[in-house]
Amino acid sequence: MSDLVRVGFVGCGLIARSHARGLQACGEATIVAVHDTDPERAHSFALDVVGTASVVVADAETVIETSEAVYVCTWTAAHADLVAAVAAAGKPVFCEKPLAIDLATAEAMTRAVESAGVVNQVGLVLRNSPSFRWLRHQVRSPELGPLMNIVFRDDQYLPTQGMYGSTWRGDVAKAGAGTLLEHSIHDLDLLGWMMGPIRSVSGRIGMVHGLDGIDDQASVLLVSESGAQATLTSVWHEVLSRPSQRRVEAFCRDAVLTLDGDWAGPVSIESSMGTDELEGSVLARAMATLDGLGVNPDAAFITAVRSSIPAYPDFRVAIEAHRLADAAYRSAATGGQPVDL
Template identity: 40%
Template sequence: MTSPAKYRVGIVGCGAISRNHLEAFAAIPEATVVAVCDVDADRARATASQWGIEHAYGSVEELLAAGIDIVSVCTPHPTHEEVVLAAAAAGAHVLCEKPIAIDLASAERMVAACDAAGVRLGVFFQRRFWPAAQRLRAAVDDGTIGRPILGHASVILHRDPSYYSAAAWRGTWATDGGGVLMTQAIHYIDLLQWLMGEVVEVHGHIATFTHSIEVEDTAAAVIRFASGAIATLSATTAATPSLGVSIRITGETGATAELSEFPEGADGRVTLFARGGTIESEPVQPAGVDPNVDLATINGQLIPHHTAQIRDFVSALSANDGEGREPAITGPDATAALRILLAVYESSRTGRPVTFSREDALA
């Protein structure tokens, strides 16, 4: 006989990304999904029926009353705070989809509430769990690349107009919080700051060229780090076809490494590693690969990395003989990525660079 799962999980929000959470938790014996909820109660019931889940609710309050240990948040960006604060008040640990919030004050309240309640808060940046991303981080840490001095993140993606029209909350400041930076590039902003360190200044511009949306479909920025390193960021959803994503880091040893994701949603690959007199490289965009993939395919290919992050989170809760540890990606980590992209918005609005205080960088 198998032993019962240790952690009871509730998933809030039964939209497209909830599939990743449902499949990931199904692969982790230490946790089991016992309830789902959605503002559309019929959708919650349909999800519960499809996945063999015991309870379906129309509100977070009902879900939490079922005795939940971990809440997985899959709701639209501006609603994250309400769910996280309710979960913390109920003593439940929280895993939240990115972005943590659409403004800094909200993110900081979420982090503070979880700290005060003594519960863990993790935020999904599952691309950190790519083996290729781990390899780059190791090359920084072990001195192969050494302290980064120059970086670049290129996020050149395609979205059909139907991507925005199919969901009313997409493409507006009030319900999406931003465009390509908030929804797509935030993953790579997180990777850039994870590899290069804390950010102290951002100077950027945003524009909307192709899509009929309120928010930006194109952005560029120069980012300065506390170490003195500098990086550039370019991002768009207006490309046809998509060129995918590349992140390139040059370190103080002179070595350079590049991490690429093509097509979008595929596992990251190290497509360039140059050190000493050697250059190892492979095509960023291999021939014969369809460059434009739909959202369901992108999400589906990320399920193994959602699983890796959830497994780390569950492990963190029971580490050190039950005392726990911080998960690999915390609320403050996610707040740092949010602060960078919001600084691009502010800099574009004012025409001036945004400088972070030391307290901001370490918050």
């Protein structure tokens, strides 16, 4: 195609590569400028992903000038200034999650993109997961009776090592906090998405690794407007054979649902009608036409940019997850007192 959307990247690490693959798969964008404060990162990203180092530029400002749409894929503390610069230039922005290291900054970023009127999307990519789309569809289905309870477990090895290799995740100034904000903001987003408005949050956190301000375990109790309850357990351990793993059990009045594997299942449903299990391509096909979300968040972003329509999930969606994380940390600071929302 001759009218490919000209995309730039600020931050050229792990997640930037994932988005570059998504853009390549959609075939409607071309990467024209990339910058990283670590020049080696920028060069290896450019060579591996674009095939030429000529797209490496000296600073974020040049990325913004050169591109029609910008991905902000730096560590979390650097998101806010970069998003503000992209919004000030009137250009669409895809920003990674968490938006910011605290709720107030995330809210300011949301105001910035909304008042600039720019297309904005956040990297809460599990909203595109066939597994979670299936689970959400089931727990909201009237045939299964009201949703009663969700048990959500998310564990992985401390991501300062292994394929992440990111020392910044152990630095509170750059990451803001640990497992609950940096990783399980996905889980809080998914729980709010499945359960509807959350009205009460209580939480406890722990720091076994001794990294200042970096929680490596969190237990959160959420109560929704409808009275449904959920518990989230989020852990960063030292078992290097276990990268990110999610297991969810959801109890409706008339069915029990399980999710093992946060993208392609297996997922299962058990009711008095019997038991069914789906995974892989069968699950993907079952979800393909369900809600129009698709499995490629980058394709969705490019479609929104091309058509100047709102992207999804946008910063406003992410604010809800930030509110839950903020409430959980505030509760933990009081020893677990519930915080009403």
